[in-house]
Amino acid sequence: MSIMPTLAKQPLHLILFVLTILGNVILLSGLVFLFHHLTYHSALLMIEISVLCALLAPWSIRMPSGASWRPGIPLLLLGIFTLPKELAILISLPGLLWITARAHARLPKYLETFAHVTIGLYISATVYAFMRHRLGASFPALILSIVLTLLLHLIINRFISAMIVAKREQRPLLDQLQLSIKELHWGYLNSYLLVFMSALLSRHYPMISVFLATAIQVGIFSAINDYNKVKLLQKSAWTDGLTGIENRNAWESHLREHEYIPFSGSLIVVDVDNFKEVNDQFGHLTGDEVLRDVADALVSSLPRPARHFRYGGDEFIVYSPHPLSAEKMDMIRSHLSRLRQSKGRQNLHVKISMGLATASTSAASLSEVLQLADMRMYEEKQREKMPHGGFEVMLPSSLLALTVAIEQKDRYTAGHNLRVAFYALKLAQKMGLDSQRQKAIYRGSIVHDIGKISTPDAILNKRGTLTPDERQWINQHPVTGFEICKKLGFTTDELDVVLFHHERFDGAGYPRQLREMQIPLVARIAAVADVYDALTTVRSFRDAWRHEEAMDYIRLQTGSAFDPACVAAWDALNTPLTLRDQYANWQKEPFHA
Known part of the structure; x- marks a missing residue:
């Protein structure tokens, strides 16, 4: 030439x-x-x-x-x-x-x-x-x-x-x-x-x-x-040799350096759910490309001063010294959702689970925020999992994002929605409900507190007694959640869980003061699961109750707060292995996309 x-x-x-x-x-x-x-x-x-x-x-x-x-x-x-x-x-x-x-x-x-x-x-x-x-x-x-x-x-x-x-x-x-x-x-x-x-x-x-x-x-x-x-x-x-971002050694060093320093930013834990399937179906070279793409997407979505770590084989941590907004999280999800390989493998889909946690007080340690983000990542991983009943649970991503946003309002309630869904599902199975109603209880329980999105943080996290006006805010959240889910096409049973899970068997609940059989069965079941998890979880104003203490309280409230039939089935469910232990085992089961 x-x-x-x-x-x-x-x-x-x-x-x-x-x-x-x-x-x-x-x-x-x-x-x-x-x-x-x-x-x-x-x-x-x-x-x-x-x-x-x-x-x-x-x-x-x-x-x-x-x-x-x-x-x-x-x-x-x-x-x-x-x-x-x-x-x-x-x-x-x-x-x-x-x-x-x-x-x-x-x-x-x-x-x-x-x-x-x-x-x-x-x-x-x-x-x-x-x-x-x-x-x-x-x-x-x-x-x-x-x-x-x-x-x-x-x-x-x-x-x-x-x-x-x-x-x-x-x-x-x-x-x-x-x-x-x-x-x-x-x-x-x-x-x-x-x-x-x-x-x-x-x-x-x-x-x-x-x-x-x-x-x-x-x-x-x-x-x-x-x-x-x-x-x-x-x-x-x-530095991680494959992705070019910081590795686990760097993260653990960073964690040690900030062990006693209050943290006021955000952490994101990211996991590639179906990475083993990607390797098995397309080979390890493609798997490596997926990991590099995930790292590149995280870095481009959150540049400096954020730091990015490859924590495990398919797990990543993003550290931001400043709190991250829901809009930023949506942008990261959008970047990650577009991960595809164009090298003749158009049917390759990468499933990502993410958990975001933001320090709620200036005294929050980095390790505490990491634990919270990790819990939320596992919660997201399990939300669309095939539960034991064999039915598929699909929820709008916008609704799942709202659920995560609610839990961020109170860092002590991380995983509450998923645990309640699991407990309520097991109780529904024990009581012989058909698969459609089991699915309704599971879906409804996942979003049962969705109405709290409109409740001020100061009320949700208040340590003392609520004023009448503040109590009115709390009592309104089932109605707000009902209106949100109704517009999204939820079934009647699912809406009943959202609207009536705070009704009491003696008629002293809210928002409608229904009693006994006026309360839909799906809501009576969800009420037991909701109270048990609330009692056995650490809150900002008290320590977690032991399992037996929570069981004694539920038995004591039989006929007043709870349906006796639900309590009897609940007792049987927790013998010999408690539902808390069953939930821990279920979380560890492999995810299948």
């Missing part, structure tokens, strides 16, 4: 082509000057600098942008201050020939490399000579001339280097320039400072200044190189 159409279509290539020609013409003029004007003193300096530069030439550090940092550059710069400009451009030739030959490069690469270094040295040397002539021989003028010359060389060298790397990496020049600026580390600055001091010394002791500069530069480079190796080892210890 002809070079001319390529140059015409790509301006960067054309600019580099012109610079390459210009740089090599300047280099040839320097060779001509060498044969006519070389002095003994200049020859000694050229040999010293050239040999030292050639010895240092193989040393380099590859930067993330693709550019290289070489310790021999400062020695080349000393030629600007100790040699005529025509000779200063020649001292780099031995080293450049060596490093280009070691890379097995072709002729165009030799010419491009020569031009890159030559242009930077020649322009800098020309400017230095001009300023020395114009500013005079005073010491302040010397300092100013050296500083401006070094600054000019840094700009020219980095700019041409950015163009070369941008062409090689097929990267926009502006992006490459930004990367190059970010990479101006202390090694660069120290090297130029070293040249500045050596340039001052070279006025009287040029050969000694070159030798000292070499020794110091070797020390600087070795220290930076060792530091980079240590940094790489540290990164490998704290």
Whole structure:
């Protein structure tokens, strides 16, 4: 393919082509000057600098942008201050020939490399000579001339280097320039400072200044190189090799560091539910791609200052120092829900479960919030699980999001809705209800407290006795939940659970003060499950009751708060293995999407 159409279509290539020609013409003029004007003193300096530069030439550090940092550059710069400009451009030739030959490069690469270094040295040397002539021989003028010359060389060298790397990496020049600026580390600055001091010394002791500069530069480079190796080892210890995010070691270290520090942000626990099926059906390479995609989606959804950790094989933790809103959670779900592999596997669907927890008080510890987020993740994982009755439970995602939002209002009630659903389902099965009513009880119990979304947090979490107005707020939540679920097409039995689960057998409940058989059976069953879980759960105003204490209370309330038939079945259900233990075992069962 002809070079001319390529140059015409790509301006960067054309600019580099012109610079390459210009740089090599300047280099040839320097060779001509060498044969006519070389002095003994200049020859000694050229040999010293050239040999030292050639010895240092193989040393380099590859930067993330693709550019290289070489310790021999400062020695080349000393030629600007100790040699005529025509000779200063020649001292780099031995080293450049060596490093280009070691890379097995072709002729165009030799010419491009020569031009890159030559242009930077020649322009800098020309400017230095001009300023020395114009500013005079005073010491302040010397300092100013050296500083401006070094600054000019840094700009020219980095700019041409950015163009070369941008062409090689097929990267926009502006992006490459930004990367190059970010990479101006202390090694660069120290090297130029070293040249500045050596340039001052070279006025009287040029050969000694070159030798000292070499020794110091070797020390600087070795220290930076060792530091980079240590940094790489540290990164490998704290970074997950597959996804590129932080690993479990990093998370546990972070957890230890914040053990006694109050946490006021949010945590998200993420789990790929069907990861084993993905591996089994599509292979481990596809499974690896799924994990990388999940990590990328989390990072893009929540960039810094959030931190992202791969906690286990298919589990992730997202740490945010600031509280996360429900809208942000929906955005993350949207990103994760679009995870598909396009490599001929259009039927690959990735099922993700997530648990969000936000510290409700400034005294909340990070480990407590993690435990809460983990519980909510498992609750979400189980919500659409196939319960023991064999029916499928499907709830609108918007309603599930509201359920999670309600539990976030009170961190002590995490998992309450799912536990009540499980207890009520087992009680319905024990009492012989058909599968349709079992399904209704399960679905209704999942959302039985959905109406609390409109109840102020201050009322839900109040430690003392409620005022009459506050009690009215609480008594209204079944009606509010009923109205929400009615609009979403819930069945009559499901709506009965939501509306009547706080009715009492003696008629002293709310919101309708129904009694005995006026209360639908599904609601009488849910009432027992709801009270039992409330009693055996830690609350902000009391500790959790023991199982036997809760059972004694339910037996004592037989005929007043609860249907005797429901209590009898409940007693039988909790012998010999309590429902709390059965629930724990059920949670551990594998999920099948």
